[in-house]
Amino acid sequence: MKAVQIVTPEDLRVIDVEKPVTDEKNNVLVRMTAAGICGSDVGIYHGTNAAATYPRIIGHEMVGVVEEINGDGKGLQVGSRVIVNQVTSCGHCYPCSLGRGNVCDDLKVRGVHIDGGYREYICVPAEDCYVLPDSLSDQDAVMIEPTTIAIQSCTRAQLGEDDMLLLYGYGALGSSILRIARQLCPYIIVADVVDSKLEAAKAAGAKYTINAQTEDFQAKVKEYTHGRGSTVSIDAACVKDSLMMLLQATGNAGRVITMGFSTAGTEVNQFLITSKELDVRGSRLQNKMFGKAIEMINQGKLDLTGAVSHTFPLTEAQKAFDFVDTHDPSIRKVVLTFDF
Ligand code: MN
Ligand code: ZN
Numbered sequence: 001m002k003a004v005q006i007v008t009p010e011d012l013r014v015i016d017v018e019k020p021v022t023d024e025k026n027n028v029l030v031r032m033t034a035a036g037i038c039g040s041d042v043g044i045y046h047g048t049n050a051a052a053t054y055p056r057i058i059g060h061e062m063v064g065v066v067e068e069i070n071g072d073g074k075g076l077q078v079g080s081r082v083i084v085n086q087v088t089s090c091g092h093c094y095p096c097s098l099g100r101g102n103v104c105d106d107l108k109v110r111g112v113h114i115d116g117g118y119r120e121y122i123c124v125p126a127e128d129c130y131v132l133p134d135s136l137s138d139q140d141a142v143m144i145e146p147t148t149i150a151i152q153s154c155t156r157a158q159l160g161e162d163d164m165l166l167l168y169g170y171g172a173l174g175s176s177i178l179r180i181a182r183q184l185c186p187y188i189i190v191a192d193v194v195d196s197k198l199e200a201a202k203a204a205g206a207k208y209t210i211n212a213q214t215e216d217f218q219a220k221v222k223e224y225t226h227g228r229g230s231t232v233s234i235d236a237a238c239v240k241d242s243l244m245m246l247l248q249a250t251g252n253a254g255r256v257i258t259m260g261f262s263t264a265g266t267e268v269n270q271f272l273i274t275s276k277e278l279d280v281r282g283s284r285l286q287n288k289m290f291g292k293a294i295e296m297i298n299q300g301k302l303d304l305t306g307a308v309s310h311t312f313p314l315t316e317a318q319k320a321f322d323f324v325d326t327h328d329p330s331i332r333k334v335v336l337t338f339d340f
Pocket of ligand 2: 089090091092093094095096101104105106107
């Protein structure tokens with residue numbers, strides 16, 4: 001079968017590998033039908049994702065059809081359309097004992113630390129498969145994964161209806177977060193450096209927007225939060241100065257959520273955190289949020305249709321990644337398909 005492997009950074013190859021077979025642990029064979037391309041996949045390709053190891057079959061936004069079940073299918077059936085959880089954890093370390101397998105001491109993320117979904121078949125445990133709503137196409141369903149990341153950050157932020165949220169960055173990550181956040185909290189300020197993205201944020205439910213390049217960011221946050229600063233700030237920009245900007249913009253007793261993966265140094269100061277007694281929290285991947293996302297879709301609270309802008313067959317992954325690198329404004333979600 002065909003697979004896409006990043007051999008080393010900047011070296012993407014379509015390779016032939018053996019079709020996997022189920023065993024006691026990875027007891028479900030999934031035939032892949034759609035796999036999203038995420039910013040972090042592009043990062044692994046370019047060698048800027050510090051978590052990744054090589055060579056790697058990447059892809060963590062994995063949608064397919066159950067083709068074979070070996071033993072207990074936990075409610076799955078042959079033919080079930082599923083999305084596969086990307087997180088695997090050990091189940092017995094300290095974070096796992098707290099129910100936080102997404103930061104397991106022995107965390108293995110599919111498509112990052114172990115092989116992922118850019119291949120025709122994958123074997124996974126039944127409990128890592130989530131049955132898709134009938135209303136969603138396989139291609140649109142890849143968006144469930146970014147949605148879980150957004151649910152995780154809003155959960156880490158303890159976002160509630162009395163909060164004034166400042167969301168910095170309205171790219172793929174930021175727009176997923178806004179979609180979730182607006183269901184929890186009506187008071188959302190979105191900042192970015194691109195006016196067209198800010199217009200999109202406004203249309204998607206942001207109360208206020210700030211162009212962080214052309215406007216006085218701190219003054220605008222103050223103005224839009226009755227002079228007190230945000231109660232929650234989420235960094236979906238993850239650039240050099242964003243953490244410091246958000247520490248400054250957040251009011252006393254607020255929460256600041258980081259999501260970046262850069263290992264480059266960034267200057268912050270303790271006074272901002274201590275004097276305002278800020279909670280600075282990381283939000284990584286997602287912790288059992290697939291069920292929540294699917295529930296929201298089934299309840300009609302979340303519509304993921306129409307997010308996919310381009311598709312490429314798996315065998316043309318190089319073309320797809322090159323296209324994503326153009327940052328063409330028409331790009332929303334790019335999906336690899338398996339009908340080649
Ligand atoms: Mn992703
Ligand atoms: Zn663990």
